[in-house]
Amino acid sequence: MEQGDDHRRKMGSRPPWCACDRAGNTAAMKKGPWMPEEDLVLVSYIHEHGPTKWRHVPASTGLMRCSKSCRLRWTNYLRPGIRRGNFTPREERVIVHLHSLLGNRWAAIASHLPQRTDNDIKNYWNTHLKKKLVVVEEQHRAAAAAAIVAAAARGHVDDDGVTTSSSPRLLAKDDSYGYGYDARPAAAYPCSMDNVSKLVKVKAGCMKSASSSSPPAQDGSSIRRPFFSLDQTSRSTAPLPPISNVVPQLAGTVLAGQGQGRHGGRFFHEPPQQQLSSIMENWLFLPKHQHQQQMTQSSPTPTAAAHCPCCFS
DNA sequence: AACACAAGCAACCGCTGCTGG
DNA sequence: TCCAGCAGCGGTTGCTTGTGT
Incomplete structure (x- = not known):
């Protein structure tokens, strides 16, 4: 058959x-x-x-x-x-970061990775990233616990057990654009x-x-x-x-x-050079036309618009 | 070589929200 | 305002392929 x-x-x-x-x-x-x-x-x-x-x-x-x-x-x-095919480390970071912001909204995540489908991202998350994150989070917890112990020894722990020193980051921070990930345009590929x-x-x-x-x-x-x-x-x-x-x-x-x-x-238009801000969150969550409307009505200084990934291009 | 198991992924299912009448 | 039709989305299923024994 x-x-x-x-x-x-x-x-x-x-x-x-x-x-x-x-x-x-x-x-x-x-x-x-x-x-x-x-x-x-x-x-x-x-x-x-x-x-x-x-x-x-x-x-x-x-x-x-x-x-x-x-x-x-x-x-x-x-x-x-x-x-199709393997996800790059940069794509992984984008997905992890957006997932931390958006949750399982695969279509929304995919809208920021135009070359990947929501189904692809969802599959990749479920088969690869979820496992990776478990490992990373365990390392994170262990490191945080160690930091708390060390800080306690120095007397630098607040009421919530949060140290004043920086803890390991879940996300790689080698981004030159301040997104929490490297948001530079992907190199051209066949x-x-x-x-x-x-x-x-x-x-x-x-x-x-x-x-x-x-x-x-x-x-x-x-x-x-x-x-x-x-x-x-x-x-x-x-x-x-x-x-x-x-x-x-x-x-x-x-x-x-x-x-x-x-x-x-x-x-993948030119990205802004500032930290993820309210502008970015607005941009992430609102449909493009609504966001642009908001940007033109309520906003903003030319500087703010200039930092918005879809408005300034 | 044959089998068992796990991982990856394409496709399906069913729900939700939008749109037009 | 309501309703039906439709497109889109996220979860799930199960087939295929790879790997270990």
């Missing part, structure tokens, strides 16, 4: 809330891992219509997937600009869309049969030009990058971190 079928069998029936059910095609809906062919169909559709109206995607594309599954697949896997490269292979097979007379591309692949004829004029609400960002191999180029998914990459 195919792996997807097995997975589907185990995952149970389609829930009643899903729009696909109301259309009466519950039994036809596919579950489990996505096939490259399905990815290809979804990417094609989104680059034509934009990443909206998910409800219409199954009907318009013929995909036997529910709208939620399509949206999830796009946002977590196919969306341009997603960085837009490695391994997942989408699967699509290339699939499409390469299609095109091979369609135009076997075509000469090979310079990079050695059988693809000579993008199979999507899309550009920035697509009808999406959020402008999509050129298809060459999505499937760099198709354009015969490797792009360096140009993704601009739903998060817009605003965090």
Whole structure:
């Protein structure tokens, strides 16, 4: 039996809330891992219509997937600009710091790491960071206890048992921007869309049969030009990058971190050079438009705005 | 080589909040 | 103001892969 079928069998029936059910095609809906062919169909559709109206995607594309599954697949896997693979120490520090501020609000945390998805961050937190933090906190406690003992010996302990000396910090403080982590813009990295490269292979097979007379591309692949004829004029609400960002191999180029998914990459605009302040907290918690409104109405001095990561850019 | 166990991660589930009629 | 539909979010599940015995 195919792996997807097995997975589907185990995952149970389609829930009643899903729009696909109301259309009466519950039994036809596919579950489990996505096939490259399905990815290809979804990417094609989104680059034509934009990443909206998910409800219409199954009907318009013929995909036997529910709208939620399509949206999830796009946002977590196919969306341009997603960085996959190991998290850098800097990203770890950002996540730890933001988690200390925001808790399990993965989407909010992900909005400050535009190249990572909330699902990715959540998984990374649950599988790596949580364990690391347990170790670090134990060290912290031990060090703090030792500091209290040492301070007590010197008579420098207040009523709460807090020493006046600095205790070990949970967060690394090698940041030149004063965020509690190094918030410098990430170095450009190749837009490695391994997942989408699967699509290339699939499409390469299609095109091979369609135009076997075509000469090979310079990079050695059988693809000579993008199979999507899309550009920035697509009808999406959020402008999509050129298809060459999505499937760099198709354009015969490797792009360096140009993704601009739903998060817009605003965090990696030039960061401010001040401590995490009320401005920062405001910025972290409020949606961008509300925050900017607040900044223009209530605020602030040009200096304050100049230190705000989204206002001053 | 075969098995058991653990870790990682993609995908699903169900709830919440927003939006438009 | 209410309600239905929809998108988004966070928690959970279970498959795949790696590692140890």
